[in-house]
Amino acid sequence: MKNKELKILLSAPRGFCAGVERAIEIVEKSIEKYGAPVYVRHEIVHNKFVVDDLRNKGAIFVEELEEIKDKSRPVIFSAHGVPKKIPEDAKNYKMTYVDATCPLVSKVHREAENLYKAGYHLILIGHQNHPEVIGTMGQLPKGSIDLIQNEDEAKQYNFEKDKKIAFVTQTTLSVDDTKDIIQVLKKRHPEIRGPSKKDICYATTNRQMAVKNIAKKCDLFFVIGSRNSSNSVRLVEVAKKSGCENSLLIHSQSEIPYDLIEKSNIIGISSGASAPEILVDNFINELKHRFIVSIDEVEIIKENVVFKVPKKLN
Template sequence: MKNKELKILLSAPRGFCAGVERAIEIVEKSIQKFGAPVYVRHEIVHNKYVVDDLKNKGAIFVEELEEIKDKSRPVIFSAHGVPKKIPEDAKNYKMTYVDATCPLVSKVHREAENLNKAGYHIILIGHQNHPEVIGTMGQLNEGSIDLIQNEVDAANYKNKEDKKLAYITQTTLSVDDTKEIIKILKTNFPNIKEPMKEDICYATTNRQMAVKNIAKNCDMFFVIGSRNSSNSVRLVEVAKKSGCENSQLIHSESSIPYDQIKNCNTIGISSGASAPEILVENFINDLKNKFSISIDEVEIIKEDVVFKVPNKLN
């Protein structure tokens, strides 16, 4: 089997985005500054490898502040953002907190608040129960934001309160899917207000474009990332829609489908924005044990975005 030649098209950009790098750095710097343990509310980013690594360094992950026994220890809010109530609760508990919300998610939060103040009723395009959506909807009083998940929701949406409408979106959606949803909303509500600048983040857009660029030339496509990572799951969908039907997510419990790969000449690889590069390297090394491999990295755009960590950690 080893002699079988396999060409890998390696999608670039892939992997960590600036928001994820900043969130991980915030946890590491908090441990350096405050000592261990520091608490993190919700997985800092959706990746088991990252979470386990930070646990080993002294982070304890909880879902809610109530679970934290020692309230004198600092707590960090995940990159996905939190409802307004959470920092308020932390203050009531007299807890030190560090907010690792991605600046691009914070931008959507501010957008929602400004639209609300200006008298708009807000539609959020996103996935129910995703922490980012919970955080964005939790910026305003209940009922101020309606969630639309797909084209059917968009087509059936009624402007019950007869208010001015505006829409915002989750930052990690499929660029193409949201395009269709927005088209329906604009047809039904011609005066709907759109964001000044698209809410889907640069990293999501770039990773999806990079996958689109190579998927049609691949017999199989693999996205390294977690099952609860919205942007990773979207990359699999993008690869399928772009011409590689046989696309799949490789997560922490996946076994590599060597039987299928041995029938391929070319495979594509990308990774979600919360997946560290070492997971891509490990995957390629596993393939090297079975096949003769050539790698062609196909980069469509150079990323140079960096987000600073909060001053209190420097």
């Protein structure tokens, strides 16, 4: 018997960004062009549903090129970007490769390289072991770029006297995530050079603004996304900071917390940049089995960014 009314505020924009859409399309078009299997180095995007779907279509996911037994098959590099060494290794193996690095990540790579060539020592603000961070640090020779993850590390960072210093940031961190760290760095080293344009990706910014916009009105907030998706985890933090303490990540192993939903009148829903819309639809359909649901989609900005796939796949 449905008797509880539940209002859903659906955050928009949410879900797939242009870089993720392009990466998935690259895998699908590669399978069309080269036949199955094609190999993908690292999860193409951080979402189990997407990875499983592509696996069913003929993609084989590996962490390193060495794992690929049949080197005559093409390999695709994930949207997060790869260290410089990886395309070089692929060439040495005489492998066909397709680079699905998000163009916004590639932009940071080029920026880091240009700053390095201009004589700067680099700082990357980001999360250790995230594939994007590994890829960006791998654009430059060892020792010429340092990672700073938080304010404490910024406070303790040892600035070498006679070096010109510049910083770049991981794209999936928001302006809020990086501003305190940047403040510390600028205070300690006023000559530090920042990126020419903001490196934060438009999709990260838009999704976080959309969540901020509705979180304070919600009793409970859900972000649909994977546990290893940096931007999904951030969205949960943003919802909490913006006034909805009860904010949770819903991932592939999650049980829906009906007990908490029972006590709520308004719930917010968003999804990370690598989460397909079908997961949001499935989640809402589950709620409709138990509650009388009304949905209000709250859009703060229209996104019309499209990134083209590499010419060789057309």
